[in-house]
Amino acid sequence: MCDPTAAHAVLARGDAAEAFFIDPLTDMPVLRTPDDRGKSAWRFYAPLSLPASGGGAExxxxxxxxxxxxxxxxxxxxxxxxxxxxxxxxxxxxxxxxxxxxxxxxxxxxxxxxxxxxxxxxxxxxxxxxxxxxxxxxxxxxxxxxxxxxxxxxxxxx
Known part of the structure; x- marks a missing residue:
């Protein structure tokens, strides 16, 4: 969890958010919002590429x-x-x-x-x-x- 940033505000697009996060692998903003059925929904941007793997992962x-x-x-x-x-x-x-x-x-x-x-x-x-x-x-x-x-x-x- 983290404090909200400008990137979180852009991601929220004016919707309510319950919690703010930063993905530790990509440093991308993530937020949790309530959806219309009372369940939490996660909102994030997909990366353009995956983080480099030092171990030759596939x-x-x-x-x-x-x-x-x-x-x-x-x-x-x-x-x-x-x-x-x-x-x-x-x-x-x-x-x-x-x-x-x-x-x-x-x-x-x-x-x-x-x-x-x-x-x-x-x-x-x-x-x-x-x-x-x-x-x-x-x-x-x-x-x-x-x-x-x-x-x-x-x-x-x-």
Missing amino acids: LASVVLHHTVWLITSDGQVHPAPCTPTEHLWWGDGWGDRPSEAATVVNALLEDVGATVNLREHWKAPKGLTALFNEEHKHGAELTRSTLLHARMTPPCTR
């Missing part, structure tokens, strides 16, 4: 819960890197594109510290895009081997 798995979360082989959990004007989704995103999540995951499978670039998300591996186009339950975990297999496997045509 992407171990992806967890799909409200956004795309990454678990690295050194046990760190991060929201997937994303550009400020985008958010990552899977399944039927009502206009959102699973190719964006596929693009980010594809880059991080090669280098967990890569800076994401979503300008050409349609060039994501078709198998990864197909995997993220599936309806996964919130909280579903996709292992590294599942992601690598999807990346190498073309989607089935019907």
Whole structure:
């Protein structure tokens, strides 16, 4: 926990906040707000890249819960890197594109510290895009081997 900063005020966008935090790994502001159902909600910005790992960590798995979360082989959990004007989704995103999540995951499978670039998300591996186009339950975990297999496997045509 910390005292609120100007970055927290920007993140709050005029909404009430219950508590203020700084993510110790990325130094990014985080706040907890009450949502409309009386439960707390967390609000944060996704990083453009993950913090450098001194131990050569790699992407171990992806967890799909409200956004795309990454678990690295050194046990760190991060929201997937994303550009400020985008958010990552899977399944039927009502206009959102699973190719964006596929693009980010594809880059991080090669280098967990890569800076994401979503300008050409349609060039994501078709198998990864197909995997993220599936309806996964919130909280579903996709292992590294599942992601690598999807990346190498073309989607089935019907």
